[in-house]
Amino acid sequence: MNKENDILKWFEGEMSLEDIKNKYPLEDFSNLEKMGFYSKQIEVPIIDAEQALADFKKRSFKKEETKVVPLNFKTFMKVAAVLVVLLTSSYFLFFNHTTSYSTEIAQTETLKLPDNSEVILNAQSELAFNKKEWKQNRSLTLKGEAFFKVTKGKKFTVDTDAGSIQVLGTQFNVKERDNYFEVQCYEGSVSVTHKNNKTILTPGKSVRVVNGELVEVKPFNAENPSWLAKESSFSEVPLWQVINELEVQYDIVIDASKIDAEQMFSGTFTHNDKNIALQSVTIPLKLSYAITGKNVEFYNYESN
Missing domain, CATH: 3.55.50.30 (Phage tail protein beta-alpha-beta fold)
Known part of the structure; x- marks a missing residue:
């Protein structure tokens, strides 16, 4: 419930929407932005206390008069916040099937995908995919660096900001950092697309993009990326x-x-x-x- 608690903090003004976006970079909070906009349009009613007391005294002498409990604006906002949290929780529970992983500085993590493909994330990297649609669409997004051991099956796609990689079943390494993109093939074959240019890699071959430009790379001789060791x-x-x-x-x-x-x-x-x-x-x-x-x-x- 950390995400829901943070949304509640945002609604009560204890946390900014920018902080939430930074904390959960792979999530879509566009609905919260809309809620925040419309909530600002609500004006707190100005109440004349003396007139309200006089009206109350008049009503108190009428029999069977319906009692009206004034709605405190702060209470209203808290109730609204709870509703937002409940709606958000329902969305993440029933509609959002995105599974994401991330690593910190000097941290690596080994993951198993739904088809038993293996991914090892290098430090400061992020990976996300739709678990519900995985059988029909083996596709994920990557920021950072990761080594993939893909089980044979339908097309497997890795999307990055710099380019996309497609395989059927193979082992390869993808590195996507600021102004740097490199794919190395260790087994099978890999199709790499960058700016509509497609390159087919075989074991021992790699493609590298530095500052947006393709760079010729010599063949390498290694069984695994060195960072795994x-x-x-x-x-x-x-x-x-x-x-x-x-x-x-x-x-x-x-x-x-x-x-x-x-x-x-x-x-x-x-x-x-x-x-x-x-x-x-x-x-x-x-x-x-x-x-x-x-x-x-x-x-x-x-x-x-």
Whole structure:
């Protein structure tokens, strides 16, 4: 009932609608926006207390007079809030069949889909699908990175903001971060569509989109993505993307304003030791770093 409690807090002014949207990014709260708009149109009636008392005295002497209990506006709003919560709960219970999962910084999670396909979510990633329609439509949305082991069956589709992936039964990895999109095929074949351009991947092949542009990628030789083994590996990737991944895995903020973040990096860093990870990235590029709490600054050796 956390969602319903938050909606009740919003109705009583203890929580903003923007906070609710941020807390539940995959849910549709358009109805709440409409309710909020119309509730603002309701005006609290202005009551003349003295006149109301005089009218009450007159009515009190009339026999069999029907008693009218004035409706307190605050009470009305609370009742309305309860009704909204009940209606919202009914919607989520009977009409909304979206199942969603998300991971935090440095967290991974293994999931089983209704057809026994397996998904492993990397850190700071979100996945959602319609459970009721899954048998007819094996389709889901992904933000972040995930490794898929898809059981054979009907077409299986992964939609991201950068492109879509379609398979019948295979193993593949999808990474969709800010200005970066990459799909790697480990088994079977994968169809990747980006801006109406379709690419068919076979095992050991991948497609990469950096800053909206397709980038040629060399074949790779691996049975699984390195992040499943608590490492992040890169092959000729812009340094800014490596920095983004460091931030995702270690809950840090890296200032790269004093270096060339567009230079290419090939290498690996561990997810188990922050200093070793930072050294693995900076030393090959002849960079250094300074740590202040959660803030890390990259700089060239000669800038020290």
